[in-house]
Amino acid sequence: MAAIKVHGNPLSTASMRVLATVYEKEIDHEFVFVDMRAGEHKKEHFLSFNPFGQVPALEDGDLKLFESRAINKYIAYEYADKGTQLIYQDSRKMAITSVWIEVEAQKYDPAASKLGWELAIKPLLGMSTDTAVVEENEAKLAKVLDVYESRLAQSKYLGGDCFTLADLHHLPTLHYLFGTQVKKLFDSCPHVSAWVADITARPAWLKVLALQSQQ
Amino acid sequence: MALKLYGLPMSTCTTRVLACLHEKGVDFELVPVDVFSGEHKQPPFLSKNPFGQIPVLEDGDLTLFESRAITAYVAEKFKETGTDLIKHNNPKEAALVKVWMEVESQNFNSAISPIVFEHIVGPIMGKTADQAVIDANLEKLGKVLDVYESKLSITKYLAGDFYSLADLHHFPYTHYFMTTPWASLVNDRPHVKAWWEDVSSRPAFKKIVGAMTFGEGK
Numbered sequence: 216m217a218a219i220k221v222h223g224n225p226l227s228t229a230s231m232r233v234l235a236t237v238y239e240k241e242i243d244h245e246f247v248f249v250d251m252r253a254g255e256h257k258k259e260h261f262l263s264f265n266p267f268g269q270v271p272a273l274e275d276g277d278l279k280l281f282e283s284r285a286i287n288k289y290i291a292y293e294y295a296d297k298g299t300q301l302i303y304q305d306s307r308k309m310a311i312t313s314v315w316i317e318v319e320a321q322k323y324d325p326a327a328s329k330l331g332w333e334l335a336i337k338p339l340l341g342m343s344t345d346t347a348v349v350e351e352n353e354a355k356l357a358k359v360l361d362v363y364e365s366r367l368a369q370s371k372y373l374g375g376d377c378f379t380l381a382d383l384h385h386l387p388t389l390h391y392l393f394g395t396q397v398k399k400l401f402d403s404c405p406h407v408s409a410w411v412a413d414i415t416a417r418p419a420w421l422k423v424l425a426l427q428s429q430q
Numbered sequence: 431m432a433l434k435l436y437g438l439p440m441s442t443c444t445t446r447v448l449a450c451l452h453e454k455g456v457d458f459e460l461v462p463v464d465v466f467s468g469e470h471k472q473p474p475f476l477s478k479n480p481f482g483q484i485p486v487l488e489d490g491d492l493t494l495f496e497s498r499a500i501t502a503y504v505a506e507k508f509k510e511t512g513t514d515l516i517k518h519n520n521p522k523e524a525a526l527v528k529v530w531m532e533v534e535s536q537n538f539n540s541a542i543s544p545i546v547f548e549h550i551v552g553p554i555m556g557k558t559a560d561q562a563v564i565d566a567n568l569e570k571l572g573k574v575l576d577v578y579e580s581k582l583s584i585t586k587y588l589a590g591d592f593y594s595l596a597d598l599h600h601f602p603y604t605h606y607f608m609t610t611p612w613a614s615l616v617n618d619r620p621h622v623k624a625w626w627e628d629v630s631s632r633p634a635f636k637k638i639v640g641a642m643t644f645g646e647g648k
Contacts, residue, residue, distance in 0.1 A: 266577045267537060278522050282532035289525040307492055310503045317496035320535055322481060362480045 219244040222264055223271030224251050225427040228328065228387035229283040230271040234426065235383055236287045238419035240298035246426070284320060287380050299419070301380045312374030315366075315381035319373075323363075326355040327388040334395035353400060360404050367406035372414075382414050389415060390424070433458040433504075436478065437485035438465065439641035442546070442602035443497040444485040449598050450501040452634035454512035498535060498599065505595055513634075515595040523590055530588040530596035541571035542603045549610050554644050572615055575622055582621035586628075597629050605630065605642055 221237060221244055223230030237244050249255050249270050257268045264272035265281035273280045273289070280286050291301040303309040329352045333344045366373060374381040389411055392398065401408050414420070435451070435458050437444030444460075451458050463469050463484050471482040478486040479495035486493060487500045489507075494500050505515040517523035544567045548559045581588060588596045604626060608616060617623050629635070 266580060267533070267574075278525060280525055280529050282529050282536060284536075285525070285528040285532040288528050293521060293525075306503075306507065310492060310494055310499070313499040313502050314494050314496050317499040318481075320532075321496060321498075325540070365480060 218276055220247050220274040221245070221271055222247045222249050222261065222274070224249050224256075225423070225430045227251070227270050228331065228391065229269065231387035231390070231423050231427070232283040232384055233271045233273065233286050233290075234423045235386055235420055236290050236301065236380070238422045239301060239383070239417075240290055240294050242290070242294055242297060248430075284316070284380075284384060287384070291380055300377065301383065303374070303377070303379070308375055312379050312381050315373040316384065318359075319381065319384045322359050323356070323385065324388065326352040326359065327385075327392060330356065330395070330397050331388050331391040334397065335391040353397065356397070357400050360400055360407055363407050363410075364404040367410050372410070378414065378417070382410070386414060386420055386423075431490060434461055434488040435459070435485055436461045436463050436475070436488070438462060439638065440644055441465075441484055442543075442606065443483070445602040445605075445638050445642060446497040446599060447485050447487065447500045447504070448638045449601055449634050450504050450515065450595070452637050453515060453598065453632075454504060454508040456504065456508055456512070498531070501595060501599070513593065515593075515598065517589075517592065517594065523592065526589040527594045527596050530594070531599060533588070534596060534599045537574050538571075538600065539603065541567045541574055542607055545571065545610065545612070546603055546606045550606055550644060568612055568615065575615055575619055578622050578625075579619040582625050587625065593629070593632075597625070601629065601635055602642070605635075605639065 219237070219242055221230070221233055223233065223246070225231065225234070225246075225248075234246070249261060251270065255261055256265075256270055261270075261272070262268055264274070264279050267281070269281070271281070271283060271286065273286045275289075275293075280289055287301070295302070295304070303312055329348060333349050333352075337344055363373070370376070372378050372382050393401070393411070393415075401411060433451070433456060435444070435447055437447070437460065439445070439448070439460065448460070463475065465484065469475055470479075470484055475486075476482055478488075478493050481495065483495065485497055485500065486495050487503070488494075489503075494503055502516075506518070509516065509518045516527055545564050548561075548564050552559060578588070585591050587593050604616070607613065608626070616626055630639075
């Protein structure tokens with residue numbers, strides 16, 4: 216029986232963020248489906264894993280964690296000797312990687328997730344897109360991508376020479392955005408585009424997409 | 431050689447790092463950045479932080495930005511001195527600290543920072559406060575604090591019965607929030623109130639709080 220259980224939904228960006236890590240680290244795990252359409256994530260059983268009622272949650276033995284980026288950091292350190300190295304052991308390199316992990320969380324994700332919601336998810340739910348929100352967040356994302364373009368012109372990955380959590384954390388929103396008009400913002404940034412092509416071709420990420428298409 | 435922190439003593443993100451440096455008892459130099467004349471958006475500073483924001487930490491030839499990455503670096507580098515902020519000797523507790531650091535970053539900050547910006551910072555820059563933004567975020571913040579109230583009725587601090595970086599990260603914005611007309615969101619929740627009174631009375635915060643004013647006289 217797997218010691219690790221991931222409670223989540225394969226359509227949820229945050230769940231995909233954790234699944235990508237679990238596949239990269241090649242960890243035995245059980246995926247426990249949370250039926251968000253039935254509101255399962257807001258019910259008492261799931262709230263005991265995450266009092267904010269959001270997927271995903273992780274169980275490792277008697278340890279219960281939530282927040283995808285915290286879960287990923289825990290896995291990357293706890294299982295450092297398995298699968299892909301997603302952090303640096305060298306403290307200086309890890310410090311720089313931590314900067315770009317925060318950039319994803321603080322600068323990239325707020326704009327990217329709002330755009331994904333408006334342009335990719337709302338149409339699936341029969342809701343109408345708020346074009347003012349789209350315009351505002353496309354402008355914000357474009358500025359962030361300008362900085363990424365400069366960074367990736369001097370560094371193969373955001374944290375340095377190696378693929379790490381700093382890159383991985385972008386995958387789920389990139390997946391949704393590339394199916395929308397937002398792709399054009401990336402097309403005008405050659406280094407960013409090359410980086411996206413590289414990280415979205417990783418076998419572990421393709422496994423996450425395969426799981427998603429099974430649901 | 432001492433650490434150099436580029437920032438301002440009233441800036442929320444700079445004070446997040448200042449609090450951490452004081453908790454660890456680390457020597458540092460605070461180098462002011464003239465944001466009011468746009469120094470942070472000019473090329474010399476942009477080479478330190480391409481997003482043009484304070485703070486920036488220099489440790490020899492290592493340059494870091496994003497306050498939460500800086501505090502994580504300081505807490506890790508000086509883990510054997512001062513207050514234990516990350517519980518590096520206990521993997522389970524360390525994981526719980528990471529969880530509640532993300533809660534601050536993802537759930538708390540996104541609700542509280544627009545309120546502080548609209549009510550305090552914006553008006554200093556000549557902007558009229560957008561009450562609709564404030565109201566929407568007060569509602570969000572209330573829901574987040576409901577979860578904090580439950581958690582803090584079980585554990586003394588957010589990650590457990592120990593003070594950590596997760597609690598520290600809340601200090602700057604909460605300090606300014608408590609000067610707004612909506613401090614009751616904290617004061618009406620007894621466990622959150624007790625937690626805030628405990629956290630804000632720490633010596634590390636006493637060292638920085640005196641400079642935490644925008645001079646608006648409120």
